[in-house]
Amino acid sequence: MVEENTSKEEEVIAKLDAFAELPDAPPKRRMKLTWVGKLSVAVVVFWLVIIAIGPSIAPFHEMEMEGDDSFLDAYSGEYGTFYLGTDYIGRDTFSRILFGARNTIGISLLATLLAYLMGITLGILAAVKGGWIDMGISRVNDAILALPTIMLGLIVIAAFGSSIPILIGTAAVIYATSVFRIARALGQDIMVQDFVEVAQARGEGVWWIIKSEVLPNAAMPLATDFGLRLVFVVLFISSLSFLGLGVQPPASDWGSMVRENLAGLTYGSYAAIWPAIAIASFTIAVNLIVDDISAKSGGSLAKKMV
Amino acid sequence: MMKQMVLQRIAIGFVTLMVVSVIVFVMTSWLPGDVASIILGQAATPETLAALRAQLGTDQPLIYQYFGWLSNMATGDLGISKAGGATISSLIESRIGNTMVMAGLVALISIPISISLGLWAAMHPGTWLDRLVTFCTLSLISVPEFFIATILVLILAVELHWLPSTAYLTGDESFLELLKAVAMPLITLVIVVSAQMIRMTRAGILNVMSSPYIEMAILKGVPRRRIILRHAFFNAIGPIVNVIALNLAYLVSGVVIVETIFAYPGMAKLMIDAVQTRDLPLVQATAMIFCAVYVVLIILADVASILSNPRLRQPK
Numbered sequence: 274m275v276e277e278n279t280s281k282e283e284e285v286i287a288k289l290d291a292f293a294e295l296p297d298a299p300p301k302r303r304m305k306l307t308w309v310g311k312l313s314v315a316v317v318v319f320w321l322v323i324i325a326i327g328p329s330i331a332p333f334h335e336m337e338m339e340g341d342d343s344f345l346d347a348y349s350g351e352y353g354t355f356y357l358g359t360d361y362i363g364r365d366t367f368s369r370i371l372f373g374a375r376n377t378i379g380i381s382l383l384a385t386l387l388a389y390l391m392g393i394t395l396g397i398l399a400a401v402k403g404g405w406i407d408m409g410i411s412r413v414n415d416a417i418l419a420l421p422t423i424m425l426g427l428i429v430i431a432a433f434g435s436s437i438p439i440l441i442g443t444a445a446v447i448y449a450t451s452v453f454r455i456a457r458a459l460g461q462d463i464m465v466q467d468f469v470e471v472a473q474a475r476g477e478g479v480w481w482i483i484k485s486e487v488l489p490n491a492a493m494p495l496a497t498d499f500g501l502r503l504v505f506v507v508l509f510i511s512s513l514s515f516l517g518l519g520v521q522p523p524a525s526d527w528g529s530m531v532r533e534n535l536a537g538l539t540y541g542s543y544a545a546i547w548p549a550i551a552i553a554s555f556t557i558a559v560n561l562i563v564d565d566i567s568a569k570s571g572g573s574l575a576k577k578m579v
Numbered sequence: 580m581m582k583q584m585v586l587q588r589i590a591i592g593f594v595t596l597m598v599v600s601v602i603v604f605v606m607t608s609w610l611p612g613d614v615a616s617i618i619l620g621q622a623a624t625p626e627t628l629a630a631l632r633a634q635l636g637t638d639q640p641l642i643y644q645y646f647g648w649l650s651n652m653a654t655g656d657l658g659i660s661k662a663g664g665a666t667i668s669s670l671i672e673s674r675i676g677n678t679m680v681m682a683g684l685v686a687l688i689s690i691p692i693s694i695s696l697g698l699w700a701a702m703h704p705g706t707w708l709d710r711l712v713t714f715c716t717l718s719l720i721s722v723p724e725f726f727i728a729t730i731l732v733l734i735l736a737v738e739l740h741w742l743p744s745t746a747y748l749t750g751d752e753s754f755l756e757l758l759k760a761v762a763m764p765l766i767t768l769v770i771v772v773s774a775q776m777i778r779m780t781r782a783g784i785l786n787v788m789s790s791p792y793i794e795m796a797i798l799k800g801v802p803r804r805r806i807i808l809r810h811a812f813f814n815a816i817g818p819i820v821n822v823i824a825l826n827l828a829y830l831v832s833g834v835v836i837v838e839t840i841f842a843y844p845g846m847a848k849l850m851i852d853a854v855q856t857r858d859l860p861l862v863q864a865t866a867m868i869f870c871a872v873y874v875v876l877i878i879l880a881d882v883a884s885i886l887s888n889p890r891l892r893q894p895k
Contacts, residue, residue: 416598421873423832424866425602431854431862432606508723512832515725516839516851531725535840538729538737539744549729553722560721 310565316558320374320551327371334368360534360544370551373525378555380441380520381506387445388502392452393495397483399453400460410453418450422509430518440519444506455498459491466490500563504556511552527552584885592878599870600652604645607859652867658860660853667864670849675868678838678845682830684765689773690823696773697780702807704785712777719774724836728767735763745842764841771833776826783818787811817887824880828873 306314357366395414399407417425429443463469469486477485513519514528522529527548534544651658657667700712719727736744742762787793788811796806838847846865853861 416595416602419595419874419877420599420602420870421828421831423835424869424873427835427850427854428603428606428862428866431857431859434857504721511723512725512836515723515836518851518854528723528725531729535729538732541737545729546733549723549726553726556721557718560717564717
């Protein structure tokens with residue numbers, strides 16, 4: 274959960290990307306991913322497929338209890354059908370991971386999309402309108418950005434209790450702040466370009482300029498940033514779930530699954546390890562894809578500096 | 580020029596803290612409903628309700644309540660915990676030392692490790708060891724803190740039986756036992772913080788390496804090692820101090836997870852318990868302390884980068 278430092282750097286990278294999109298930019302090479310990147314894409318696609326079909330291919334229901342066979346080993350049970358063993362009250366870990374993808378990744382995706390919707394709308398608005406609208410939104414934004422995200426989450430949950438809509442809303446507002454900063458910086462850069470001046474001189478309205486000049490030019494850099502933001506949201510939501518303050522039982526969620534089964538580690542049960550690996554596989558894969566893409570488009574610091 | 584900028588940062592920090600206090604107060608006093616009717620429950624009559632409200636001060640407008648709360652907080656009167664009725668300052672007093680010891684030890688261990696590894700990686704960019712370091716640290720910052728903690732418990736406590744899996748302190752351990760108890764949360768935090776710090780140190784040095792005077796040094800044939808240690812390092816000290824302060828600030832979120840997973844009796848555990856029991860006065864107090872520490876460290880990071888910039892230090 275260490276994200277705030279990069280926002281300045283991200284702004285710069287995002288700006289570089291924006292100008293790569295301009296008409297007089299050098300011709301672009303086709304994007305080719307390294308094998309690490311391709312593997313990461315496969316992992317992400319795999320989890321997206323699981324979100325869609327997971328519950329229907331799971332051998333058990335997420336809340337189905339198999340008597341008191343808690344912390345069974347893998348491939349044990351009456352028919353050897355617990356591929357990853359059972360959890361602390363005898364539910365099938367494998368099935369719960371399949372069901373949990375929908376909660377962990379699904380909620381995070383929704384929250385990130387919502388954060389983008391808010392961040393971009395307000396960011397472009399602030400950039401285009403300027404003046405006191407910009408001042409007002411930016412000050413509130415800076416205040417929220419100045420707090421550790423987990424603290425904000427904890428305060429909201431202490432006051433409102435935890436439910437899925439609250440989780441999505443909280444994550445969306447918190448992460449909209451960084452989207453806002455990037456969208457605003459991009460918008461301001463685009464607004465001073467010659468083609469925008471031409472459009473203004475032509476007498477185009479504000480809405481037309483936003484729709485036809487600003488958004489198309491800001492789209493690509495914002496898209497690369499989406500992956501990064503998604504990882505932070507997944508980490509945020511699963512950390513809250515891990516603390517017992519996120520997705521509430523008996524629904525399955527990878528963060529809460531780790532917490533529930535932590536005690537099993539001492540008995541040699543891996544029920545807490547599998548969901549942890551599931552989270553790690555998704556977040557690492559997304560980050561590697563982003564790293565690969567930004568290295569190709571010249572955004573990666575490491576590649577540029579050496 | 581520089582003095583002005585530093586003062587400006589401090590002023591911004593102060594304003595931020597005020598805004599934070601408003602957020603914390605409004606969030607936690609707005610929803611929980613009427614405290615008086617919760618306390619009285621079935622026995623509430625209009626007269627007793629009014630009396631209790633007057634006693635609690637909740638009959639006053641929110642803005643008065645806010646300033647009352649703020650001035651109490653400033654004078655160290657943090658109120659009384661709803662659960663158990665102990666004063667909040669005594670609860671915090673018993674925990675804050677533990678968290679500070681943990682944070683201090685983490686800083687002590689991770690700063691030298693990360694700076695030397697980050698420097699080393701920047702000195703050998705593109706080699707397979709540099710790529711390994713980059714890949715490992717990227718992976719480590721991509722996973723939740725509890726993932727690292729869980730894997731460590733599995734390896735060090737369950738498989739190897741070297742360390743206990745919880746850090747529960749009774750207060751009368753020998754020094755060795757104490758060390759063993761805090762080892763696990765300590766290692767987890769060191770890994771989390773170091774991964775980030777190594778990446779930032781490496782990026783900071785490489786950033787300096789792209790400046791014209793380094794190019795000049797390369798062109799006149801100075802060996803790479805000497806360039807980094809003589810030319811780049813001193814100019815990178817500012818960014819590195821900045822990195823250290825930022826990462827100490829990030830410890831705030833790491834500590835929340837790690838104290839919970841290992842049942843370490845620190846401030847963060849106190850706060851999580853308060854959130855779970857919805858003990859709002861305690862949540863307010865602990866949240867304010869954590870946010871204040873965070874804001875102060877961020878300002879320190881800012882000031883460090885201002886001080887390290889010679890152009891700002893020496894007015895023209």
